[in-house]
Amino acid sequence: MEASLRQADGVASERPLAFDRKSGRLSGAGVIDRVAVLALQAGSVITRPYGHRGYRHGCKAVATVVADRDIIVRLNEDADFAIPFCDGYWSRMLNPRYDYEEEIEAFLRCAADLRYSFVDCGANFGYWSVLASSRPFGRQPTLAIEASPENAKRLGANALLNGDRFRWLNAAVGGQAAGFVRITGARHEALETLRLTENEPDAVTVVSLDSLVAGGLVDASLPVVVKLDVEGVEIEALTGAERLMHRDCVVICEEHGSDTTHGITRHLLEEMS
Template identity: 30%
Template sequence: MKVPAVLRRIVALGASVGRMPDYVLSPRFILWRLQELAKVFGERGKRYRSSKNWSLTLSNGRTVRLPLDDPSAVAFKEMADKFAPYYEKALADYLIATLMPGDIFVDGGANVGYVSAVAATTGAVVFAVEIQRELISQIEAVATLNEFDLIRPLHIGLSAGPGLTSMWRTAINFGAGLEGETDRALDDEPRSVADDFVATMALDDLFVGDSMRPKVVKVDVEGHEIDVLAGAKRLIAERRTIFVVEFHAHMIGLYGHAPEDLLAPFGRGQWSWHQLTDDGLVPIGSMDEVKPDPRDPNPKIVFTPLP
């Protein structure tokens, strides 16, 4: 981590002085925090900087480096290579054009952290939410390789509310998703050694108050998108956050929903509906108008609040 970048983040201490005890502002405490910060980034550097990696250049001229020393990272590159010039180009270009320094971006379904890294090139604060714990280290590696100190990995599942839910205990799987009840804690014991459990949270409970309101939320959770939106009723009602929702036509029915349910939270007259394509935002009036895009693995629907 470059020292100037670290020092810029330390300035944030001054923004919350009123909420801090006096000792937090003492020279001795600040020195200790700096020393601990240096240790954290030094340890991450030893862990990740020596890794094999590959890179790509985005439309804003920034280069993003991605690791290649883990099977999940290799699998991601193999998938990304199928979509030249770079993976999910329309989404990447949209985030680059929309996000500004200091904005909050929520990457719901962050996977290895590629989209999080794209967003971080804008100077936005990024919360990378991922249910597969093995992928959290990959997100940290991306943050370290690119010196993106404002990427925050969160090992939770976004859903309609807090609780525990199950998922298969399996190797890294880009199609892994939550199972079972997701709006309450499970009453049953773990069914078998093949099951993992993940804590769930609602977006409304995670991002509270003006200072934590996301500018953009991306939701890509393998068919579970509608339950995630059900946990964002307040954010949607406030109409100050853009939602980019991936449409998994082949999986949405597994959770008991229909494609039109994606549109229901975003009332016409209050929100615009668009499909995100390499040619820009294409207006839609129903899910029947969403077209497959050979340059994108799954269509993205952008919901933008109207004035």
């Protein structure tokens, strides 16, 4: 029985695995894949009240019984987002009742009738870039920037999956367009940036938001919306956006709950007002 199930799943693994968040439809899945998705969904429901704490461990356990491949999550009728099957962070998107960073989504939905340039700093696999450039969100001209070379590969794959409708860069956002950094860490959503004194293998170039505008990668003739989630270097990135901030610009920043000084908000209010 087990052998026949695995044989059936082997045939299914040759087809693209996809999940539609709106309809709940799962395609390209064998029996084991379907059970795995149910487990991932249940795990999200159970751990969601606790900020998905411990969810990663469950995903890791489920991953041991399925093929190593991607699953495409359909976010809306014009947005596909590919992630590793059983990814410890993004698998929560298989729970249709889970809303990822709903404050950002609400803002972008409200602005869908406007025309603006969207800059996704710390894009990871490109979730917000895929959405902002999709039809329900106004098909905004979008630039995604991701420092991690491994994450950037997935970012590029998601751009291709959606018709290459947004630009992307493998670069780190900093205070000025100079120098190099190395990206370290074991979890793709929680990496750290190490400043380097010179170029070396796996080094990543540093860019500034102002330099991207000057280079024509961001159309500043439009209002600009910047999503800034760059793992601890937000203030440095804002320093490199001084000219941009004097234009028609909105910045959406992540401020970690453990920062009792509210450093990013304080910097915006006191240094850049």
